[in-house]
Amino acid sequence: MTRLKLKKLEEYLQCVDGFEKPxxxxxxxxxxxxxxxxxxxxxxxxxxxxxxxxxxxxxxxCGMLSIGATLLGAQLTIGFELDDAAVDTFxxxxxxxxxxxxxxxxxxxxxxxxxxxxxAFDTVVMNPPFGTKHNAGMxxxxxxxxxxxxxxxxxxxxxxxxxxxxxxxxxxxxxxGKVVAELRYNLEASYKFHKQKSKDIEVxxxxxxxxxx
Amino acid sequence: xxxxxxxxxTSMAIxxxxxxxxxxxxxxxxxxxxxEFNPVFIQRLLPKLDxxxxxxxxxxxxxxxxxxxxxxxxxxxxxxxxxxxxxLLFEIDVLEGQLECPETGRVFPITDGIPNMLLNEDEV
Numbered sequence: 001m002t003r004l005k006l007k008k009l010e011e012y013l014q015c016v017d018g019f020e021k022p023x024x025x026x027x028x029x030x031x032x033x034x035x036x037x038x039x040x041x042x043x044x045x046x047x048x049x050x051x052x053x054x055x056x057x058x059x060x061x062c063g064m065l066s067i068g069a070t071l072l073g074a075q076l077t078i079g080f081e082l083d084d085a086a087v088d089t090f091x092x093x094x095x096x097x098x099x100x101x102x103x104x105x106x107x108x109x110x111x112x113x114x115x116x117x118x119x120a121f122d123t124v125v126m127n128p129p130f131g132t133k134h135n136a137g138m139x140x141x142x143x144x145x146x147x148x149x150x151x152x153x154x155x156x157x158x159x160x161x162x163x164x165x166x167x168x169x170x171x172x173x174x175x176x177g178k179v180v181a182e183l184r185y186n187l188e189a190s191y192k193f194h195k196q197k198s199k200d201i202e203v204x205x206x207x208x209x210x211x212x213x
Numbered sequence: 214x215x216x217x218x219x220x221x222x223t224s225m226a227i228x229x230x231x232x233x234x235x236x237x238x239x240x241x242x243x244x245x246x247x248x249e250f251n252p253v254f255i256q257r258l259l260p261k262l263d264x265x266x267x268x269x270x271x272x273x274x275x276x277x278x279x280x281x282x283x284x285x286x287x288x289x290x291x292x293x294x295x296x297x298x299x300x301l302l303f304e305i306d307v308l309e310g311q312l313e314c315p316e317t318g319r320v321f322p323i324t325d326g327i328p329n330m331l332l333n334e335d336e337v
Contacts, residue, residue: 052254075254076303078218087327095326100248100302103218107330111226111337116234118219120261 003073006046012039016093019060019086026083027129027138031064031134035183037153039205040068042180043123047207050074053122056149058109058142063090063102065125067170070102074123079104080112090192110141113148124150127157143208147173150210157185160202173209214328217302220262222328224321226316227336233314235266236321238273242309252295255302259288265294267301274305 004012013033022028031039044050051073057066060079069077081087081104090104124146131138139158143166146154154175158166160182170177185203224233264284271280280298288294312321312328321330 054254054258075251076215076217082330082331088325091325091327100217100246103215104326105214105218105222105328105330108226108332111332115223115225116221116263199331 002041002073003051004041006041007207009041009068009071010034011185012097013037013064013068015097016062016064016067017089017096018064021085021132023083023085025135027131027135028061028083028086030062031127032171032185033064033135035185036064036068038181039157040065040072040125042205043125043153043155043207044072046180047116047153049123049155053152054078054120056080056117056121056124056146058112058126058146058149059128060090060104061086061127063091063093063104066090066102066104067093067097067099069123069125070099075101077102078121080107080109082106109145113145116148119149119151122152124154126155126171130159140166143169144173147175147208152209152211154206154208154210155180156206156207156208157183157203160204163168163204166204166206170208173208175210176212177206177208179204180207181205214265214307214323214326215303216274216305216307217258217262217265219270219307219312220266220302220322222312222330224312224317224319224330227314227317227319227329227330230314230316233316235263235269235315236312237315238270238307238312240273240307240310240312241272242307244306244308245304246306248299248303250296250299252299253293255295255298256289258302267298271301274301275322276301276305 018030055074055077057079066079128139128142310323
């Protein structure tokens with residue numbers, strides 16, 4: 001039984017503050033509350049991957065997915081984020097919403113494998129940098145880290161145009177990858193170079209099952 | 214930062230560091246945030262934890278009287294100990310302090326509850 005209805009979860013997530021000054025190099029697009037609510041709700045409702053679990057959020061930004069997981073009963077959620085302004089906003093969100101059981105660590109996600117975090121988490125969630133501009137392949141590097149940190153499942157968002165490639169990589173990792181949903185992801189005009197006011201891109205919401213490894 | 218999180222942190226990403234564990238913890242300011250007791254979760258977490266780092270965190274948090282220095286065999290049956298572990302690992306929130314690499318002495322500050330494990334380019 002999921003402890004919060006989807007609508008209520010989304011209402012709570014609308015209270016999560018986003019990036020004050022998004023940084024282009026880090027591809028700081030906020031995860032919209034509606035998408036974050038649908039993602040985390042699905043993880044719990046369909047797969048029982050959140051409640052009572054140890055959850056990591058890679059590139060956690062201001063904590064939208066971490067807070068979604070916490071609201072759905074994750075026993076401990078740990079967000080890893082490089083950027084100082086984002087971790088401060090994350091922490092402020094956690095304090096303002098009076099949430100227990102959620103931590104934020106300022107760290108480079110790419111430095112996590114090979115440490116005590118290997119296979120430490122039940123579930124890993126992420127909305128990675130899509131890696132299209134200055135960070136080519138960054139989403140795949142994040143996904144690779146997720147595979148090494150989780151024992152149960154990894155959830156991630158990737159551009160639909162990369163679907164065949166991700167399916168192939170997933171097999172190499174020995175994970176059972178499945179597209180859970182296709183999203184129209186609305187990137188608001190956060191950066192100056194976005195000439196259109198708002199632009200939809202097609203994004204896949206993936207679940208990678210690691211439980212049989 | 215919760216002390217459960219502390220148990221996993223290392224400084225092994227620093228160039229030349231072999232183990233980088235456990236980090237020497239200093240607490241200057243802490244808070245207590247109550248959370249739901251989940252004995253099943255703690256039992257599942259224990260094999261992933263390093264007990265000596267659990268105990269040293271208890272000493273730093275001034276809760277050493279609650280936690281045995283060596284891990285008892287029957288933790289799962291000891292409800293009282295599980296409650297104390299829950300309090301230590303999930304309810305203590307370190308707000309200000311630091312973590313020190315046992316090999317290099319590199320200090321990672323904890324500010325407003327956030328440990329900063331980020332390294333400079335010349336350290337990796």
